[in-house]
Amino acid sequence: MxxxxxxxxxxxxxxxxxxxxxxxxxxxxxxxxxxxxxxxxxxxxxxxxxxxxxxxxxxxxxxxxxxxxxxxxxxxxxxxxxxxxxxxxxxxxxxxxxxxxxxxxxxxxxxxxxxxxxxQEGDPWKGEVRTPDGPLLDHLHPIAKKMVRQDRINRKYxxxxxxxxxxxxxxxxxxxxxxxxxxxxxxxxxxxxxxxxxxxxxxxxxxxxxxxxxxxxxxxxxxxxxxxxxxxxxxxxxxxxxxxxxxxxxxxxxxxxxxxxxxxxxxxxxxxxxxxxxxxxxxxxxxxxxxxxxxxxxxxxxxxxxxxxxxxxxxxxxxxxxxxxxxxxxxxxxxxxxxxxxxxxxxxxxxxxxxxxVALFGIHGGHINVTDKRYVYMRAAVTTDNQPLYDYTLMPTHMRSRFAPEELKQLELAEPFTFTKQIKPLRIPAQTRGNLHDFATLLFDLIHDPEQATPLHDPEVEARLVELMIELMQDNDAPKEQYERLGLGVPSLQ
Structure with missing residues (x-):
């Protein structure tokens, strides 16, 4: 086969x-x-x-x-x-x-x-010391600007x-x-x-x-x-x-x-x-x-x-x-x-x-979401600073960098999770996703609003999906602070 x-x-x-x-x-x-x-x-x-x-x-x-x-x-x-x-x-x-x-x-x-x-993209592939022609979008974040510069070089090839x-x-x-x-x-x-x-x-x-x-x-x-x-x-x-x-x-x-x-x-x-x-x-x-x-x-x-x-x-x-x-x-x-x-x-x-x-999905430090095919429920953080939030890892690297010494100075050993094979991971305070605070908790009815244009207010549906969300989080042995961050009120279950 x-x-x-x-x-x-x-x-x-x-x-x-x-x-x-x-x-x-x-x-x-x-x-x-x-x-x-x-x-x-x-x-x-x-x-x-x-x-x-x-x-x-x-x-x-x-x-x-x-x-x-x-x-x-x-x-x-x-x-x-x-x-x-x-x-x-x-x-x-x-x-x-x-x-x-x-x-x-x-x-x-x-x-x-x-x-x-x-x-692809900003892959550090071909090397040129001279800045390539064209605007490099100075208003971008320095990492994005670096990627744009590299992409201009790569496209020559x-x-x-x-x-x-x-x-x-x-x-x-x-x-x-x-x-x-x-x-x-x-x-x-x-x-x-x-x-x-x-x-x-x-x-x-x-x-x-x-x-x-x-x-x-x-x-x-x-x-x-x-x-x-x-x-x-x-x-x-x-x-x-x-x-x-x-x-x-x-x-x-x-x-x-x-x-x-x-x-x-x-x-x-x-x-x-x-x-x-x-x-x-x-x-x-x-x-x-x-x-x-x-x-x-x-x-x-x-x-x-x-x-x-x-x-x-x-x-x-x-x-x-x-x-x-x-x-x-x-x-x-x-x-x-x-x-x-x-x-x-x-x-x-x-x-x-x-x-x-029901399916659970999301990004670390962002909304936690569930869908049952009919509804999509997006639960936002209730804390103004999106805390508490931690990375649990034995491989402390971000996308393009190692964790900085300032981050690692705050680490401690956490108790094992059900999937870590009795190994204690590092527990490191995490970077927050503050830009998501522009968005509140959202609920959408995909049958009547497939384009998700108008958030739905239905306490009964929300309560049912919150219960399912908690069950899935427990099945995934979610850290107790995730419940606190989202205002779910069940950290004692961890």
Whole structure:
């Protein structure tokens, strides 16, 4: 048996044709994919954003209640590593540059082999001492400004379509398939950073969305409220659509290869993403600095399981990223670790058998959210300083840096959690997400208000969802201060 995962970053469900995307966006291969797979209509994020989601992909449990962005922990069970230990050859090819930053350095080494493609976003790839031409957006945060500078340099080396990191990533994945399709027991993860911002794509894809535009917004929106004009939003959506069509093109190459080599007979195919992106909806850009509206939280998911033969069917069950490692282990007949909370989707694919009543999702220090498919409840902090909040980790690194000595001076040993294998983690006061204090607790009815335009006031529904939220937090052995931060009033249960 073989398995292939094609993982995109920032893939917007509502812009794909199988999910009712607009006619002007060209995604024929996603439509073709939907005809060959089970299409999940209620897939939701878990831990946000990139590397927290990838920790879930390995461990099958949520990251965001205990820790912010960071590496795999020494006590984590990696499904990828477990597959390798059981004799399944695992290979990763990716242009997702966060894997070689401080906060992502333990993920790609869990695979038997890996290929890292350089050049995406602000990847410190090509070196130039001289400041590149063009405005460097002095109003940006210094880290963002540094990324913009590096991106300007990188693009000098990314001109032709075959030079783009996405193209090279898929070429590497297809090379692996061509070299190994006659072998058995392997897992291939083709993971591209696209269509993550900046929305840089080859001319042949931009031409499909040619439009008149005289503004100054390029292809990299600044996270937060929209301050630009409607024509700027329209322009950015065209830039995203061009990159999305590029993703569709290379997805088609994977489908072509599976057709030509008849891999559908014995190969599991999962096509997924970590989250979506706001392109002006709710008057917001991007993610993480605002609540996780469905444009971000409600994700596309397609699965072909050759054991079931289910294709061109929709599935309504509530699923999340934490279910994918369990599904992979089940496919290769490997026992699921006791700390893995996700469930195999085999029976859900077969007959839409539900695996959960409600899904929990969020970001460390932000709203904690639950959905039962009908409602989405977003619980905000009640404390004005968003405290207390701690990181529990044995790997004290942020996204692009180690924890500073000033942070580590405040650390103490915490008692073990249920999933830390009797190991006491470090307990370190965490950086807060103060910008989210602009947003209160929110409740939305997805049937009567699918665009989440008008918050609902319904104490009975809220009380029911709070009870479910507390149950899930307890199941995840959430730290007691998370209840205090949210005003849930149950720290004594910890």
């Amino acid at each position: 073989k398995a292939i995962m094609v993982m995109f970053d920032t893939l917007n469900r509502h812009m794909l044709s199988p999910y009712g995307g607009p006619d002007w966006i060209h995604t024929p291969n996603f439509k073709r994919l939907a005809e060959r797979t089970a299409v999940f209509d209620n897939s939701y994020v878990g831990s946000m954003p990139c590397m927290p989601a990838r920790r879930e992909l390995h461990t099958g449990r949520h990251n965001f209640l205990h820790r912010s962005w960071g590496p795999l922990e020494p006590f984590d069970d990696s499904a990828i590593e477990l597959m390798g230990d059981a004799g399944v050859y695992t290979h990763l090819v990716t242009d997702h540059q966060h894997y070689w930053e401080d906060g992502g350095g333990t993920y790609h080494t869990r695979y038997n082999s890996f290929e890292l493609i350089r050049g 990314i001109r032709e379509q075959e030079q783009f990191p996405q193209a090279r990533t898929f070429a590497g994945g297809l090379e692996f398939i061509e070299s190994n399709y006659l072998e058995d027991n392997w897992y291939l993860q083709i993971e591209t950073f696209d269509p993550h911002e900046p929305f840089y794509s080859p001319a042949e894809f931009k031409e499909r969305y040619s439009h008149d535009y005289e503004g100054t917004l390029a292809d990299w929106p600044i996270y937060g409220p929209v301050t630009e004009e409607p024509e700027d939003i329209r322009h950015m959506r065209f830039e995203y659509a061009a990159l999305l069509s590029m993703c569709d093109h290379y997805l088609g190459q994977v489908l072509d290869t599976m057709d030509r080599l008849d891999l559908w007979q014995d190969t599991l195919l999962i096509v997924n993403t970590d989250h979506g992106f706001l392109l002006g909806e709710h008057d917001q850009w991007a993610k993480c600095v605002q609540p996780f509206y469905n444009e971000v939280a409600h994700t596309p998911l397609f699965i072909w399981d050759p054991r079931t033969g289910i294709q061109n069917e929709r599935r309504q069950s509530l699923v999340q990223m934490i279910d994918l490692p369990a599904t992979l282990l089940d496919f290769f007949d490997i026992e699921r670790p006791k700390d893995m909370q996700g469930r195999s989707l085999r029976r859900t694919i077969e007959a839409d058998v539900p695996i959960r009543e």
